Amino acid sequence: MSWRIFDELEARYDSWYERNALIYENELSAVEALGLRGIGVEIGVGTGRFAAPLGLPLGIDASERMLRSALSRGIDAVRGMAEDLPLRSSSMDYVLFIVTLCFLEDPLAALREARRVLRKGGTVAVCIVPRDSAWGAYYTSHGGLFYSSAKFYTADEISSMLRSAGLWPVRVTSTLSHGPLDPPAREVPGADPRAGFVCISSRGS
Template sequence: MSLFDLYYKDYEEWFEKHRKIYEEELKTVKTLLPRGRGMEVGVGSGRFATPLGIKFGIEPSHKMAEIARSRGIEVVETTAEKMDFEDEFDFILMVTTICFVKDPEKTISNCYRALKKGGYLLVAFVDLDSPLGRMYEKNKAKSKFYAPATFFTKNDIINLMKKAGFNDFECKENLYGDRLDSLKFGINDCNGGAFKVVKGKK
């Protein structure tokens, strides 16, 4: 049983408790979201796919997949490393998924393969090289969710994407500060914000 099967209720409650943060993250993703047929890798309970109009996703947690289906999303229960699509999607979104996958290189490579030529991958993550990211890293052993996570910097993500063949990068960010209860908000080009979205083209 996966971590998210055990704590799916806590996951859902986080979004209710931190609604403003969730809304700001959604807005940041929207600034770079392309048109066309999309897939979310690590769709979870559909908290991002549903408001963003993404109708298809993959998710290894059965409990989370069930909630996503109840929100109108078609879900295949598999991992990013095992997914098998080729030239099918105009864009792929991952939101705080890359820090949980066992093989980030294989994950990004599979995303590249699944995209149509000219398609886009958007990777949203908490940047290790930010005040909030450093706080998460320091305290992750105490967290139900982040204990097994590997946090990345913006350059780490771009280098992984370049290795898979992506180019033409854009980056937007939000969430400034090192405490969830006192964050400042604003969408900017990437510099010191915690929540970053890197977009690359196939």
């Protein structure tokens, strides 16, 4: 299972955010631009690099070592699988996936679980590295230790999956308009579905 590589290489994963601080800041800004409010959970919380600065108190991940790092950042981190969430139905105002669906065996099942735990009118947000972006092409060819097992999707494919799960896409935010080999620059979030990092928010009925 792909999550095991994160268990084995947690420190290397976490240090990426320090080595690529400007890219990380741009991604964080794109997530913040979604305007998520209320009681939420990040699925695939990892080491808490997004949940902590976003003020998101709850995270779920399959990797125990990742969860320990998330706990150290003040996240209420719980072990669980995205396809079978250890959460009550209709308990969350929003559910957030950040570059998580590409590592799951059944991403549609995970989105249906997110829909189950969502309160009426709540939001499910999915952030991806689109397959048809320069970053997606690069990671497909040079996946390395982490992305070698990933299956990348386009923004249109994610939107279709969201609809199949009973969720309706309402907003796109994006960043990383430059290529992966270009010098990074600070960016204002945009709405390009083929940028290097794209977030799609959707509403449940």
